[in-house]
Amino acid sequence: MSRIKHKKGSQLEVSSEKSIFENQYLKLSQVDAKVNGIAKQFFVTNYGTRCAMILHRNDSILLVNQFRHLIKRSSWEIPGGRVEDSESPESGAIRECLEETGILAQNAKLLINYEQGLDSLHNPTYVYQSNTFQLSKKFEPNISEVEKYDWIKISDSIEMIKTKEILDSLTIISILSFNLFYLRNGI
Numbered sequence: 001m002s003r004i005k006h007k008k009g010s011q012l013e014v015s016s017e018k019s020i021f022e023n024q025y026l027k028l029s030q031v032d033a034k035v036n037g038i039a040k041q042f043f044v045t046n047y048g049t050r051c052a053m054i055l056h057r058n059d060s061i062l063l064v065n066q067f068r069h070l071i072k073r074s075s076w077e078i079p080g081g082r083v084e085d086s087e088s089p090e091s092g093a094i095r096e097c098l099e100e101t102g103i104l105a106q107n108a109k110l111l112i113n114y115e116q117g118l119d120s121l122h123n124p125t126y127v128y129q130s131n132t133f134q135l136s137k138k139f140e141p142n143i144s145e146v147e148k149y150d151w152i153k154i155s156d157s158i159e160m161i162k163t164k165e166i167l168d169s170l171t172i173i174s175i176l177s178f179n180l181f182y183l184r185n186g187i
Contacts (some may be wrong), residue, residue, distance in 0.1 A: 052080025102139025
């Protein structure tokens, strides 16, 4: 099998960028550009930066259960959401975990960051992990967002991916990365 040799230092020359639609959740843009002299047109959806937290203790991780419209049922996921303009991805992950579970993560460490797409989707994602936390004294879950939360054994969470109890790509990438990087390699 041969590999395509790519030119080092590919050049991108943007000739125009036009906003097609924008609201508080996303921005859709049309970008006309040349890549190494070849004309291309991109339609880019920008959802902003998102963050998440894998909170772990012993051999379990914290998952939240939320109703998801597109699959017409509840889904187990790690706590997470959009990073606000005024915060860092780490602060956002800590805030989202607190808002969804009433648990304040401490000493968060970056587990993985990645892009969902590289041409048409801008949604840089940062996942943190922590095994240090503090319970909020008074916490009432917002049932319009999170139905419940629970500590799930890591081995069970991997099985839940296989049985499609966990479908969310952020959660799947995070659990598998945590299992590989942190548990197996101690990183």
